[in-house]
Amino acid sequence: MTEFEFDERDVPFTDGQTVGAALVAAGVRSWRTTRRESRPRGVFCGIGVCFDCLVTIDDVPNQRACLVPAAETMVVRTQEGDGRGHLAV
Amino acid sequence: MATSPYDVAVVGAGPAGLAAAAAALAGGARVALIDAGRQPGGQYWRHRPGDLGAVADLHHDLRTFRALVAGAAGAVTFPGHHVWTMSGSAADGFVVRSVAGDDPRGTAELAARSLVLAPGAYDRQVPFRSWDLPGVYTAGGAQALLKGNEVLVGRRVVVGGTGPFLLPVAAGLAARGARVVGVYEANGPAGWARHAGAVARVAAKLTEGAGYAAALARHRVPFHARQAVVAAHGDDVVEAVTVAKLDHEWRVVPGSERVVECDAVAVGWGFTPQLELPLALGVGTRVDADGSLVVEVDEHQRTTVPGVYVAGEACGVGGAALAVAEGEIAGTAAATATTGAGPAAVPARLRRRRRALRRFAAAMHAVHPVRDGWQTWLGDDTLVCRCEEVTAGEVRAAVEDLGATDPRTAKLLSRAGMGWCQGRVCGYATACLTASACGSAVSALDLQGVSERPIAAPISLGRLAGDAGHTGQQ
Numbered sequence: 276m277t278e279f280e281f282d283e284r285d286v287p288f289t290d291g292q293t294v295g296a297a298l299v300a301a302g303v304r305s306w307r308t309t310r311r312e313s314r315p316r317g318v319f320c321g322i323g324v325c326f327d328c329l330v331t332i333d334d335v336p337n338q339r340a341c342l343v344p345a346a347e348t349m350v351v352r353t354q355e356g357d358g359r360g361h362l363a364v
Numbered sequence: 365m366a367t368s369p370y371d372v373a374v375v376g377a378g379p380a381g382l383a384a385a386a387a388a389l390a391g392g393a394r395v396a397l398i399d400a401g402r403q404p405g406g407q408y409w410r411h412r413p414g415d416l417g418a419v420a421d422l423h424h425d426l427r428t429f430r431a432l433v434a435g436a437a438g439a440v441t442f443p444g445h446h447v448w449t450m451s452g453s454a455a456d457g458f459v460v461r462s463v464a465g466d467d468p469r470g471t472a473e474l475a476a477r478s479l480v481l482a483p484g485a486y487d488r489q490v491p492f493r494s495w496d497l498p499g500v501y502t503a504g505g506a507q508a509l510l511k512g513n514e515v516l517v518g519r520r521v522v523v524g525g526t527g528p529f530l531l532p533v534a535a536g537l538a539a540r541g542a543r544v545v546g547v548y549e550a551n552g553p554a555g556w557a558r559h560a561g562a563v564a565r566v567a568a569k570l571t572e573g574a575g576y577a578a579a580l581a582r583h584r585v586p587f588h589a590r591q592a593v594v595a596a597h598g599d600d601v602v603e604a605v606t607v608a609k610l611d612h613e614w615r616v617v618p619g620s621e622r623v624v625e626c627d628a629v630a631v632g633w634g635f636t637p638q639l640e641l642p643l644a645l646g647v648g649t650r651v652d653a654d655g656s657l658v659v660e661v662d663e664h665q666r667t668t669v670p671g672v673y674v675a676g677e678a679c680g681v682g683g684a685a686l687a688v689a690e691g692e693i694a695g696t697a698a699a700t701a702t703t704g705a706g707p708a709a710v711p712a713r714l715r716r717r718r719r720a721l722r723r724f725a726a727a728m729h730a731v732h733p734v735r736d737g738w739q740t741w742l743g744d745d746t747l748v749c750r751c752e753e754v755t756a757g758e759v760r761a762a763v764e765d766l767g768a769t770d771p772r773t774a775k776l777l778s779r780a781g782m783g784w785c786q787g788r789v790c791g792y793a794t795a796c797l798t799a800s801a802c803g804s805a806v807s808a809l810d811l812q813g814v815s816e817r818p819i820a821a822p823i824s825l826g827r828l829a830g831d832a833g834h835t836g837q838q
Contacts (some may be wrong), residue, residue, distance in 0.1 A: 289514075291412030296513030304498040304601045311753040315600050317498040318517075319750070319789075321505030322407060323400065324486045324638075326784035327496075327750060337784075337822075341508070342465060344402075 279349040288345040295328045295340030306330050306340065310356045330354050369475040370396040371702040372695070373460050375447055375641060376482030378406020379684040380676025383691030384480040386435030391699025396474050397439040398462055400446045404433055406484055407504060408684045410511045419511050422536045424572060428688060442472055446821035450641060454478065454671030463823050471827055478671040478698045481642050482691060485635035485677035488656070490738045491748050491756065491793050493595035499602030503533045503632030516542050518628025522605050524548035524593035525632040527732045531576035533630055538583035545626055547585060548607050550592040550614060551732050559727035565720040568685065593631060594741040597623070605629055614737025633734050636792060637678045640817040645669050649808055652680050653729040657811035664707045665694035673698050682725030689718045739800055748797065749790040751783020759794055763801035771795040772813030787814045
């Protein structure tokens with residue numbers, strides 16, 4: 276079984292699945308909080324249109340989880356707000 | 365780096381784009397085929413790499429798909445490429461610029477004498493209370509997770525909205541073991557009886573519909589006509605929805621509300637054509653019978669811009685079979701035009717097929733309209749724009765307090781449609797809410813104002829600057 280790391284747990288995936296699909300299959304429904312109200316978000320449109328499912332993958336924020344194919348070396352993290360808190364001054 | 369020009373660049377490898385590429389190749393053209401997906405097929409024939417067999421039972425008309433893929437095999441393909449802009453003219457040639465999703469440094473710039481655009485469509489949405497809760501999906505999103513990933517969105521799923529697409533979504537979920545607690549169709553399917561003539565001419569549609577009805581019956585999925593999902597409930601994830609009976613204008617029938625427990629919801633209200641690329645080239649548009657902005661095309665699928673052809677949902681939502689017919693016509697005409705000749709008459713077989721399928725589409729739009737009454741389901745605090753978290757009250761205030769008279773101004777004043785998705789999801793709702801608050805009808809200009817996106821796909825500043833060293837900042 277192949278897995279990627281998500282918030283310090285292992286999420287299994289099968290060949291060709293996207294990060295978002297693997298998270299949904301693992302029972303994870305949300306992996307982002309919104310900028311204004313800190314509301315949870317996960318997959319909505321599933322085809323790259325709505326940008327609800329943004330997530331941080333290998334330290335790059337704002338990746339569409341529904342489009343990115345899962346890979347074993349990935350480190351996926353919940354994204355807070357715009358995902359650029361580390362740039363705040 | 366620009367390549368030597370192709371005769372025809374086809375954007376989109378769904379039913380319309382594949383058919384266009386195959387027809388243009390058959391006409392002797394050098395063809396480039398560009399698509400955001402990693403596999404051909406678009407949304408309709410969505411599947412994982414090399415694994416169509418595992419989801420074959422969820423698909424329809426795979427024989428056509430395989431024939432089109434074989435026919436398009438001579439094209440130079442650019443899978444996984446998101447077109448972010450295009451420019452040019454028939455006189456000077458066109459340039460299509462795209463970014464490769466898999467490669468952080470990958471870009472492709474193609475030159476072509478003519479363009480066939482087949483960008484397809486995505487689920488049209490209308491907002492309802494708490495529709496932003498995780499666990500609420502578009503109907504197409506539930507379908508994409510199933511067909512493309514073999515993942516179920518939930519164990520207890522409510523399907524709602526309007527249109528025939530709800531049926532395959534519900535049937536697919538049930539076939540893979542989800543309990544579909546109900547399909548809530550806001551219109552009455554009995555309306556089809558008035559369009560028997562339009563249905564009779566496309567027997568395949570009738571067979572397909574009967575197949576889904578049988579599947580729903582077999583899985584004991586209840587079908588509720590003239591009912592809708594009007595609110596979702598839950599703290600951090602959807603736990604239930606309120607469904608209600610609707611009157612003719614889609615206002616909730618008082619006392620008919622019922623709470624239904626579920627762990628996922630799939631909703632769709634017809635489709636919104638993906639128009640940013642055609643609009644960037646300045647093509648003429650019109651409002652179609654379903655209220656969507658679509659591209660105006662002639663009998664050869666030519667737009668008002670010379671050298672630019674459009675096929676499929678972007679010139680009127682009508683389904684995959686219509687898209688294939690239009691794609692074949694567009695590809696043939698584009699290939700002929702590059703030889704300097706005018707297009708030959710469209711073969712009678714294709715003309716008849718397109719006409720019959722457009723009649724079917726017109727019937728579908730007549731039976732499954734979106735009525736304004738959905739606006740009465742919203743509270744002032746209901747989100748309209750999910751990205752910028754703009755409420756219905758804020759959109760209405762942009763009109764009533766700040767004087768906006770069109771959706772583009774309402775967007776600029778309220779920020780509805782100014783976030784990541786650039787109004788793809790809320791543009792239709794914002795246009796409807798603005799028009800209602802102004803006491804007017806939604807015009808083509810209104811929809812154009814929320815459909816133009818000069819940059820059609822995210823591109824990092826590094827890629828834009830052609831600097832491979834900076835890749836992360838979008």
